[in-house]
Amino acid sequence: MANLTPSHATKQVLSGYCGIIFGGFGVHKFVLGYSAEGSIMLAVSLLGIIFAYGVPFLVMQLVGLIEGMIYLNKNHEEFIDTYFAHKQGWF
Secondary structure: OOOOHHHHHHHHHHHHHHHHHHHHHHHHHHHHHHHHHHHHHHHHHHHHHHHHHHHHHHHHHHHHHOOOOOOOHHHHHHHHHHHHOOOOOOO
């Protein structure tokens, strides 16, 4: 088990809300320090807006919404263990 720090609790709440609101752009991934996954979400969203009438953006927004709800519904110890100790990048 990892230790709970105020920084981890803040990142859990911030990444959860960012996932719900700005999930299509991958902001919640950048908050957690997953820059590769955040960049993928951002690229898919922007290219989807430009070339595919925004459908990929809607898919990425749905993924962000689901991940944001997952982040907010996990207890703190499970969140730290999953996203900081084991570095699970997706869902």
